[in-house]
Amino acid sequence: MASTARFDVVAIGNAIVDVIARADDALIESEGLVKGSMRLIDAAEATRLYAAMGPAVEMSGGSAANTLAGMAALGRRCGFIGQVAKDQLGQVFTHDLTSLGVAFDTPAAAGGEPTARCLILVTPDGQRTMNTFLGASQNLGRESLDAALIAEADILYLEGYLWNADASRAAMAEAIALARAAGRRVAFTLSDTFVVAGHREDFRRMTAAREIDILFANEAELLELAQEGDFETALGKVAAEVPLLVATRGEKGAVALAGGERTEVAAEPIDTVVDTTGAGDLFAAGFLAGLADGRSMAECLTMGAVCAREIIAQVGPRAQTDLKAKVAERLG
Template sequence: MKKYDVFGIGNAIVDIVTEVEFDFFEKNNIEKGVMTLVDEKRQLELMKVIDMKRSKMSGGGSAGNTVVAASQFGGKAFYSCLVAKDELGKFFLDDIKRHGIDTNLTHDACPPGHSGRCLVMTSPDANRTMNTFLGVSSFLSPEHISESAIISSEYIYLEGYLVASPKGLEAMKEAKRIAEKNKVSVALTFSDPSMVKYFSAQMTEIVGASVDLLFCNEEEAMIFTGTNSVTEARTRLREVARRFVITQGENGATIFDGDTFISIEPYKVKAVDTNGAGDMFAGAFMYAITHGHSYAEAGKLASLASSKVVAQWGPRLETAQVKNILADLGHH
């Protein structure tokens, strides 16, 4: 039995979650519905025009949210990331440790500078638009990878956002190399349609011959495969992933377990904020498959967990909510 169920690598980001109206995007020249990388000057400009008093701060980052979810459900996780020796960096590391997750960092040894932060703007249609300033996280590189932690894990989980950084891409490739050499399974999330659209060559490079488990939504699946339907996309994805999950929002999800396609029914809820739904799905799913559950059972757990996330503000659940989900599905 391995020490860790999941070794995650990704950006260490503190989320600033706020509500905006539809006209906010046009007024401030923001592309709605995607994640856009911005410099610090641009982000500070936006923070001046939103209502910061009504905004909520929380630990974030795509893979960060996923390893927290896996840990909350009962898994053991390790997270490789990079923060600065500042208040936001301390906030992030304290949050990770509070959830029982091991990391490569101590705050005292962190570099000077600014930690990454993400302005998450939620519109009335419950869609999230993100403007992210990576700060020192953009310097995440192979030197921040713990080979011993990877070897001690069942899965590594690679965050697609890292392909936007040359150093981040190198870190992903190194983690994948170590995993494959030591027969550790490789999971990848595309993270966002913009990553597949604007960094398709880098994403194809990290996929390589294949990955063991791929997470994506239907838009990402179609962009990556150059197809016009989920049915076509899932056929093409079989060429690059041994197993995969395509999340489909209010239509549930489609899972390929290596042999057959499994349809996962959605849990009907009123969505108020879709931020973190895919991250939660991946975290709950990876907890389940590393704890003896079938892909169908894992999909059901992940679907219920992500439905709870979209029905509230913020990308994470409280411990009591996680316990209720496990009880509802008879998991122990």
């Protein structure tokens, strides 16, 4: 039976503009960065690192927003709640997202910090090292929540990155309560191991309280959450508290556990990895689009794998190929 909800997914996340530049390993080393990681930086460091970067491409990003962009490309109905400032990058972000058909009406902040940006260094092996200035995005407060919008979505999707700031954490906690009151499902992506390390107790409390219906994690995040060194042990431990657990493992593929039933798919073959930025975001997009379409768990995982493959074969987190056509080629 088709859903009567206005949206398939409404997401809350960081509203960020990505600044992407090629870099060699020497720059990563000279800056003292950990290749493939994400760190938070202040305005001064953002200015200094930007000056050290080579020629860059600017495009809207943000984990949850990337997922919605992918879902919109797959024909799903989506809405976004996030904070930008009244500045040029804020206008860029808003235009980029709404032009894809994603509903985004959160009022821009008139004062305070500028729109967030993520400085991304992409090394020849396709790894991305992210340096994020959260700016206005972390100031998303309860007053910016749209209760009606949340109630009109089958799934509320939350980005773990936004759990770091007090204001946005309180807003997301209230959003969970609003979704629950409306009888909607809540999906959560852990985002990064540093997020899990900082908020493990919160996340474990939320899973134990059954506040999360769908949990997305990569292998490293899952191990950090479970405080285990073995993937299978961690998988079983966390799956016991989450109705649907989806774990990605890079070239090892992905696995989903739902109601005690396990489904696995292999990674989709790819000739060259260009840039891994947004791989997890687009995997979630394909998976959630499959759920909205009523597909089997194996098909949902495959859709996620196809979308992840497409995104790592290009520069940037927003698909430059026809995702709907690529999924159709794979699944019919």
